[in-house]
Amino acid sequence: MVKIYRFSGLRPGRQDAPKIAAVPYDVVTADEAAEIIENNPLSFLKVSRTDAVLRDIPSDDERIYTAARDAFREMEEEGSLKRDESPSLYLYRVKQGGSLYLGLVACMDVDDYVSDVIKKHEHTRYDKERDRTRHIAATNANTGLVVILYPDEGDIFGYIESILPEGEPEAVVKTEQGNVHELFRITDTVRLAHIEDLFSRVPASYIADGHHRAKSAVLVAEERRKNGTYTPEDGRFMAILFAHNRVRIHGYSRLVTDLGDYTPESFLAALQERFEVRPYGEIDDTVFRVPPLRDAAGVHVFHMYLGGAWYECTCPVENPDDLIGSLDVSVLQKQVLEGMLGITDPRGDPRLQYLGGARPLADLEERVDSGEFIVAFSMQPVSVGTVMEIADDGMVMPPKSTWFEPKLLSGLVIHTLGEGEQK
Template sequence: MVKIYPFKAVRPVKEEAGNIASVPYDVVSTEEAKEIIENQPRSFMRVIRSEATLPGVDPASPEVYEAADRNLKILMEKGLLVQDEEPGIYLYRIKQGESIYLGFVSNVSVDDYRADRIKKHEHTRYDKEEDRTKHIDTTNANTGLVVLLYRDSGDIYSYIDSLVPEGNPDAVAREGSGVVHEVFRISDPRILTDLEDMFAGVDSFYIADGHHRAKSSVNVAEKRESEGRMTPESDRFMAVIFAENRVKIHGYSRLVTDLGSYSPETFMAEIKSRFDVRVYGEINDRVFRIPPLKDSKTPIHTIHMYLAGKWYELSAPVRNPEDVIGSLDVSVLQKEVMEDMLGITDPRKDPRLQYLGGARPLADLKGRVDSGAFKVAFSLQPVKVETVLSVADEGNVMPPKSTWFEPKLLSGLVIHTLE
């Protein structure tokens, strides 16, 4: 059974929440981070991407992590970030168009991660692990959220929903796109005990987003334990927790810079030897998912391709529906096209292959091919949440960039210090 822990969060004072909150560290480049800081000097980006404040410095140098620690301390010394005096949990609500997402921020256990009660569906990369391990250890804080899911019969979510107080949130941050993020602090000891008891009946958490942040937190705990400087808070890390049926998954698009030895004509001919191909025709490029043309009573793969100014639908029967990984659209695309046709055997590192997050309009995908920067693009249908959980239950991992979860959370609204 999993455990949750209230904690004394460091949070922005109410009037500064919108100025401090920032997008997560891993969705922007250094140059984009620098622009954010220039436009908003109090942005938490100073902490999570401190290399943007140090021109010409190696992003992996100790100076970068020391600057992150210094920038965090400055925000606290100026009274812009303040630590709560008593432990609490923090309801996190996102209003995105007509969708409302509600979860809560608490600490979870490093031991639950080690025991695989916090389940994973992706491999982590050592370089990314090492970066966040140094960042957490040097700043002495979890500055970003790990997104966890749990299977909910309805009782837990209903209870959490009932906790949202009437009136003003403790923090509000608005994105330029119109998405609103709200935080509500809950500190009533009776409520905190009720929640802990409820989750004592939950078998597992599932990482939806933040595999590297979670593993890095475990690395820090193990490092501190070996060095004799362990604290109770070092044995926990911060997460935002959602019911699995209260989030959305989008597909993750692929872009390829060249067709290898193929011309557009021979590439299409080879594609037709592997898939049933239909010209799709006009699409609504303001949306981020293409509805399938083909309907089938048996499982089929459906992939949409943009090549030489036209959209096509590629379909093929699922050979073995019992093979959860092999029956994914992304798996057949990787094997049949990326590997066998284009020789892209390492989808994590090959510079010819790039990704576009699923919640981006199809116009972005089309425009990058039309510009000449890429030769072909592929748009994938979303994976079901239950499929992701089943993969994790079986101890398997998804192919890289298989899922784009929503909601996306901001950094800087809730921070967990390791002391």
């Protein structure tokens, strides 16, 4: 069964929320985060991306995490963040274009992660896992949300939607893109107990986004159990739960720094021995994905940007019953990244970087055209059903196979751990 917990959130008031709320730490570069902080010193990125402020210090230096802890404490001491007087659950609503998303913010159990009641579909990357583990330990808090899906036939979502408060939200933030984020607090004990009971009947849940945040929370809890500072709050991490049929998935792009022994011309020629490669022509680089030129049923398809031009690469799916092997990201990894470029560790090879699927294609073009990367690959999305089926079978997808929406802001509500680790 799925266990959820109330918590006394630390959060900004209505007036400060639009200034403090920030994009997740992992959707912006250090340069982008630095610019945001410079224009808005109250941005929560000064806590979640302290490396963007201390640019003359290596990003893995302990001083980065000490500075994050100090910045977080300062916000609480100044009163920018205040703690709710009683444990609550929170409703988080996002109005994005013509879509409306509604999720429940609660704490979840690290032991459920370990026992696979909370199912995973991706391995974590070592560098990001280490970074967030150190960040959670230093700040003594879950500063970002783990996105969790739960299978729902309408009972849970219907009830959650029905109790959405009609009054003014606890926080309202409108982003530059025009998206509206709203946070509501649920305090009625009868409603809280009913929500907890509804989730207790759900056999399992699924991490959609935030694998690194969840795994890092588990590692912090394990370390505190070992050193004797563990408290019940250390065994919980903050998450937002969405009904499985009320989210959206994008692909996750890949960028590679070099072609090894290949030139762009010889790489393209070698690629044509493995795939049908077609010049794509002009694209709309303001959108998030390249529409396939042909029906993608029964074929792998991905798009490549190389030498200032886009190409569509396709090949037949050899075994549709192989859930992992039939993924486009799997054939790209096996045939191209590993088979041609020698990138055998997609979790840790510095030659390979990722860009979230909700970034315009122009971002991929810019990073290749600038010379920072030599080639980019844009992927098609997979279905939520495929993700859940893979997790149910105990398998994992290649790293960064899915980009889920909505993306939630950091700093609107925070769960703090026990007091034993603070220094």
